[in-house]
Amino acid sequence: MTAGPVGPAGEAGQETQQSRRHHVLSVLVENKAGVLTRIAGLFARRGFNIYSLAVAPTEDDRLSRITVVVDVESAPLEQIRKQLHKLINVVAIDELDPERAVERELMLATVSTPDGGRDEVLELARQAEARVLDSGAGEVTLSLDDHPNRLDEFEERLRPFGIVALQRTGRVALPHIDS
Numbered sequence: 438m439t440a441g442p443v444g445p446a447g448e449a450g451q452e453t454q455q456s457r458r459h460h461v462l463s464v465l466v467e468n469k470a471g472v473l474t475r476i477a478g479l480f481a482r483r484g485f486n487i488y489s490l491a492v493a494p495t496e497d498d499r500l501s502r503i504t505v506v507v508d509v510e511s512a513p514l515e516q517i518r519k520q521l522h523k524l525i526n527v528v529a530i531d532e533l534d535p536e537r538a539v540e541r542e543l544m545l546a547t548v549s550t551p552d553g554g555r556d557e558v559l560e561l562a563r564q565a566e567a568r569v570l571d572s573g574a575g576e577v578t579l580s581l582d583d584h585p586n587r588l589d590e591f592e593e594r595l596r597p598f599g600i601v602a603l604q605r606t607g608r609v610a611l612p613h614i615d616s
Contacts, residue, residue, distance in 0.1 A: 486511035489607035549599035
């Protein structure tokens with residue numbers, strides 16, 4: 438999981454072993470019933486591992502964009518691309534170079550705030566620019582959208598307090614705009 442050249446500190450130039458084995462594909466598909474099922478079925482039949490998947494309509498309501506992070510250790514990237522191109526509802530496939538893409542993910546986390554821990558959790562949230570969505574006696578729910586690496590770091594910083602529940606959306610990405 439690497440990041441593009443722009444964005445908050447901690448993104449640019451971060452490459453891990455995990456990032457070299459995961460690749461981001463942006464798949465433009467016809468916005469029709471069953472397309473996602475066919476794509477997921479292709480991955481399942483071929484034994485391709487999906488690390489992350491996000492799908493939503495685009496600016497053109499006839500099309501949807503599927504952002505899929507694939508594990509290239511389960512199959513060569515070129516084989517994955519060829520298999521996707523065979524599906525009739527696939528319009529275009531782009532591999533997004535992490536150095537030339539803007540990537541984001543959303544995380545919601547409910548964290549335990551035991552005696553005296555509430556102020557520390559709120560300070561971590563402030564530092565990360567996370568939002569407080571809900572709070573009650575002994576727990577707080579936070580929201581953070583950022584580069585996946587930053588979410589990983591924030592999650593690790595929250596762990597000592599006790600994560601009660603956590604949900605991440607999966608990565609979405611677009612090519613970086615050339616200037």
